[in-house]
Amino acid sequence: MATITVDDVEIKVKDDALLIEELLANGIEIPHFCYHPALGKDGNCRMCMVEIEGKKRPQIACDTPIKDGMVIRTKSDSIQRVKRQILEMELINHPIDCPVCDQAGECSLQNYYMDVGLYESRLSTTKTRGQKHVDIGANVVLDQERCVLCTRCVRFTKDITKTKELGVLNRTDHSVITTFPGKPLSNPYAMNVVDLCPVGALTSSDFRFHKRVWFLKPDEGICNGCSKGCSIYVDHHKAKYEDDTIFRYRPRYNDRVNGYFICDDGRLSYKIENKNRDSYAQIRGNESEHEYATGKLVRLLKRHHGKALFLLSPSLSLEEMVEVKRLAKYYDAKISGYDINEHDPKFGDDYLKCSDLSTNRRGFNLLDIDDKEANLVEYASGSEMLILIGRDDASGFDKYKNISVKVSINASMPKSAEIYDLFLPMKTHMSREGSFINIDGYLQFHKTHVEYGTQTQSLCDIVTTVLEEQSSTCRDIWDKSLTSIIKNIDLEDIKKESIKMSSL
Numbered sequence: 001m002a003t004i005t006v007d008d009v010e011i012k013v014k015d016d017a018l019l020i021e022e023l024l025a026n027g028i029e030i031p032h033f034c035y036h037p038a039l040g041k042d043g044n045c046r047m048c049m050v051e052i053e054g055k056k057r058p059q060i061a062c063d064t065p066i067k068d069g070m071v072i073r074t075k076s077d078s079i080q081r082v083k084r085q086i087l088e089m090e091l092i093n094h095p096i097d098c099p100v101c102d103q104a105g106e107c108s109l110q111n112y113y114m115d116v117g118l119y120e121s122r123l124s125t126t127k128t129r130g131q132k133h134v135d136i137g138a139n140v141v142l143d144q145e146r147c148v149l150c151t152r153c154v155r156f157t158k159d160i161t162k163t164k165e166l167g168v169l170n171r172t173d174h175s176v177i178t179t180f181p182g183k184p185l186s187n188p189y190a191m192n193v194v195d196l197c198p199v200g201a202l203t204s205s206d207f208r209f210h211k212r213v214w215f216l217k218p219d220e221g222i223c224n225g226c227s228k229g230c231s232i233y234v235d236h237h238k239a240k241y242e243d244d245t246i247f248r249y250r251p252r253y254n255d256r257v258n259g260y261f262i263c264d265d266g267r268l269s270y271k272i273e274n275k276n277r278d279s280y281a282q283i284r285g286n287e288s289e290h291e292y293a294t295g296k297l298v299r300l301l302k303r304h305h306g307k308a309l310f311l312l313s314p315s316l317s318l319e320e321m322v323e324v325k326r327l328a329k330y331y332d333a334k335i336s337g338y339d340i341n342e343h344d345p346k347f348g349d350d351y352l353k354c355s356d357l358s359t360n361r362r363g364f365n366l367l368d369i370d371d372k373e374a375n376l377v378e379y380a381s382g383s384e385m386l387i388l389i390g391r392d393d394a395s396g397f398d399k400y401k402n403i404s405v406k407v408s409i410n411a412s413m414p415k416s417a418e419i420y421d422l423f424l425p426m427k428t429h430m431s432r433e434g435s436f437i438n439i440d441g442y443l444q445f446h447k448t449h450v451e452y453g454t455q456t457q458s459l460c461d462i463v464t465t466v467l468e469e470q471s472s473t474c475r476d477i478w479d480k481s482l483t484s485i486i487k488n489i490d491l492e493d494i495k496k497e498s499i500k501m502s503s504l
């Protein structure tokens, strides 16, 4: 460790780090465009200037290694003057069209300009114009006039995806970001350039102009697109007289799982989540009162005591799995997690995307839930009632003539609702909390509360209603069942960070 003084305050920092990394890590605001922790330094924007005692001129913090005893000033008059001059340069040809820019509210340029900008332009010459709303592929729209040429987007396609679709064309004030002729931006992680772009030059055609960002409420969630379980922000908003709606997913930094990025498939999967919200129970295809339908489930379970089979999705949370196990035990029912549908060999790659599309398959191992095909065949052959939870593949059981009752408990209506004697809706992935284990064995907590404004219960609440118990929170379920299985890790620990389970 080294000790440095920043604006008259001594701080301890890592001595092998870059100055900007440690300043940002210590909550000291340093304006920057081109530096990004995932892409490193480039030194082109000059926004991160600081004054270092003993140096004649201001230095860029993104290319200055820490030295013990350094004395740094980040807010002196001369630094403010330098920042103002750099911003004036950046804005010479910028349209300053914040009111109609989709980045407004989360734009670094707008923020720095409001802090130290020169509000009166000293230029009388016409601004150099660039191309506006250029579709460069992969749902990304480019406005060349707003670009500050930080090259984050170019370096992302060069260093992270290694697809190299973007480049800088021309020189001086005619320099623009562009794609090569006939080669649009096209890679499975392309939309990350929208998050990387510090200004409104790259925006998402999927999100732009749908909602002003200051209306959005960001919840911390886990993507359920595949077994990687990337950390995301779930940006949602409930307007008056409307349902709470998710407008976008954004990557949430997690050095143990996904770093700074997510894939485009996962990012756009919020649309399925918005669609998957069936709030009405059904009995043989006819709408039913929720309470009546739950009562019917209890009657069916009693009638087929010892002859029911619960078939679970590998994407349920640990809390849901353990609660269903309890319910199955009460009714002396069999339980299986066998599933072949949640695999797509074409989906996986060697970066984040995994071919196993389930969110919590490792939960089956932890909770001893059988997922072998041979056992499922045996259980199905001896059962009269089938209860599918979080999945919709009952048609595969048509050959078992002994199964006379089929029940579906799911977030969305089954495709062939008429084949079920009973359908009970449950809360979707983004409208309830829960713990999950990802493909690499990281135990993590998903805390989102998108409320669809319906009476729909969570799966855990359905179980407690059937068992005529008080409803339980995740904390209750951990205390009751999970703490004795997951030793040395507590729910409160995984609320802070993902933790690798040594036993998996």
Ligand code: SF4
Binding pocket: 146, 147, 148, 149, 150, 151, 152, 153, 154, 177, 196, 197, 198, 199, 201, 202
């Ligand atoms: S488009 Fe955005 S990320 Fe790319 S160089 Fe311009 S400002 Fe930077």
Ligand code: SF4
Binding pocket: 223, 224, 225, 226, 227, 228, 229, 230, 258, 262, 263, 264, 265, 266, 267, 352, 353, 354
């Ligand atoms: S890699 Fe998987 S978990 Fe991560 S964002 Fe993509 S689909 Fe979601």
Ligand code: FES
Binding pocket: 031, 032, 033, 034, 035, 042, 043, 044, 045, 046, 047, 048, 060, 061, 062, 063
């Ligand atoms: S962030 Fe340091 S020069 Fe751009």
